[in-house]
Amino acid sequence: MTRISTIRRVSTRLVRLRRTVRIDTQRMRENALKSLEDLFILAASIAKGEAKTVNVGGKKVAISMKQRQMWARIAAYIAQIMNSIAEGFDEKTIDTSLAELERMVDEAKAKAEAGKAEKGSGRPSDPEH
Numbered sequence: 001m002t003r004i005s006t007i008r009r010v011s012t013r014l015v016r017l018r019r020t021v022r023i024d025t026q027r028m029r030e031n032a033l034k035s036l037e038d039l040f041i042l043a044a045s046i047a048k049g050e051a052k053t054v055n056v057g058g059k060k061v062a063i064s065m066k067q068r069q070m071w072a073r074i075a076a077y078i079a080q081i082m083n084s085i086a087e088g089f090d091e092k093t094i095d096t097s098l099a100e101l102e103r104m105v106d107e108a109k110a111k112a113e114a115g116k117a118e119k120g121s122g123r124p125s126d127p128e129h
Helices: 002-048 065-087 091-119
Strands: 053-056 059-062
Touching: 002 065, 053 091, 059 091, 065 091
Parallel strands: none
Antiparallel strands: 053 059
16 A cells, blocks of 8 residues: 555656646746847837937947847847747747847847947048038
8 A cells, every 4th residue: 555655645746746837837938928028119119219329338329220120120039039938938949049139139239339439430421420
């Protein structure tokens, strides 16, 4: 009888563990989706032109049309990640997607900084000159 009792305890603990993992996974999914939704709203507002300037190195820089297009791509990519998480929770895929998103944001940031440097060069294409 001891053996059946031990097997039952293992089985009960396994059922409890599965339930806990399911609940924790769902909670992680909800948190990830909420954070991504916030990022999506920010990226979309930049893409729509609701934000006219960005803060780069402590100075405000106007957002160009090309940069707005880049932020539209970023917003679309965030929506794809959200859809992927909503369908299923695969940590490896999510990590890969978030790394790509980070690369895209870094690229947008670098272009904004390049735009700031170009703006300060006083080139004839600069609308202020």
